[in-house]
Amino acid sequence: MNVERMIRIFAGVFILLSLGLGVAGSPLFVSAKWLWFTAFVGFNLFQSGITRFCPLEIILKRLGAKSCQVIQK
Template sequence: MKNRIVRAVAGIFIMISLLLAVYVDQNWLWMTAFVGVNLFQSSITKWCLLEDILKKLNIKD
């Protein structure tokens, strides 16, 4: 369950930042890059802040 939530949140953030980049300002693409870098970092270090937050909220795997 946690894994699905993390993927959904990442996908939502990417879609929102792309929409903001198209309709508001291209600088919102930095948010897309930030999410991508965090996904890459979590694949290397096996640590994700959102997973820690979900663990504290008692969301089960």
């Protein structure tokens, strides 16, 4: 599994978990303040798409995860 897929998986899990903890109708509800974490993850995805800087990517690469290789003709 490459870094790009891992980042998408981490973001998806964090968003779903924070929504479960922050939405009042959820059986996991703790506090609506968890929705700030959802916004943080979404903003981080947005800024990394523009700036190409992602802290999680740096961490995963240091842990030995492989980057996606682009095949050129």
